Amino acid sequence: MHTVDEIVEIMASQGLRITDQRKTLARLFADTAGYLTPKAIYEYMGKSYSGLSFDTVYRNLRVMEELGVLEQVMFEDGVKFKLHCKGHDHHHHMICLQCGHTLPVTFCPMNELDVPEKFQVVKHKFEVFGYCEQCGAQTGDEASKGKL
Amino acid sequence: MHTVDEIVEIMASQGLRITDQRKTLARLFADTAGYLTPKAIYEYMGKSYSGLSFDTVYRNLRVMEELGVLEQVMFEDGVKFKLHCKGHDHHHHMICLQCGHTLPVTFCPMNELDVPEKFQVVKHKFEVFGYCEQCGAQTGDEASKGKL
DNA sequence: TTCGATGCAAAGATTTTGCATTTCC
């Protein structure tokens, strides 16, 4: 996980200018333990910047992704972003369908998997979806209506 | 896996009309052991139907998905469809980055995973990406350029 | 014959790009 300062430092070291907007973006991701949609990010940022445009948000998300600060993931309901997990040991995630928060999973199925020698593995994906403590308690039977 | 006749029968039993276009779609999926993009499907269908429109392809894909014949999956480069795996025991897939073909993986990591009791599991995803025998042999060093 | 399926056109939604203006360093 990165702190605001670390993210800002990475951007500055690449020659990027540190605008207010980018600082706010960095703070948002540093404070968020999960996935955010571009729309949610735009709406959050819009609170602080009246003339904010969607394309600037996208541009900054792309820049931060290229720097390796953020990672982009496709879900059934669209693209989401979160802080990149680099710097940590290899792991996977349990993801809350309600709020998007994530919990690390240290177990990796690739250690157990018997791969046919004909298949040349490049990468893998292992994700567990469900409801976190807060959301599971709050929603009860409504839980199954989540749509991440 | 379904045969063309099984797919057609499922559609007919739901009151859907069996048009030539739908028969061709059924045959395409019955013959394809992997994922197809809407665009690839449209282009394939276009060979047989000159006035084909994209919206009809989409409509039929949605219908077949609702009937449980197809399943839709989001990849980094967009939505893809394949025959639904129902009727088989629970399994996962190894997916070729080049051609989209899939191989079944009977191992399920959820059997090994120690889930925190606070987290209420709904579903999971385990996918292995790489190159199948044919594509791995063909592409060699170029392999890493795939983009599924 | 009748209602569902199709093609066409247009609308939505999401993401990207060109360009003038503003702002950081």
Add this chain to the structure above:
DNA sequence: GGAAATGCAAAATCTTTGCATCGAA
């Protein structure tokens, strides 16, 4: 001061919807 970042507008994708016509049952 000069280059990068932003906002605005418009374009490019991808997907869906309304409606008149066509066609399967």
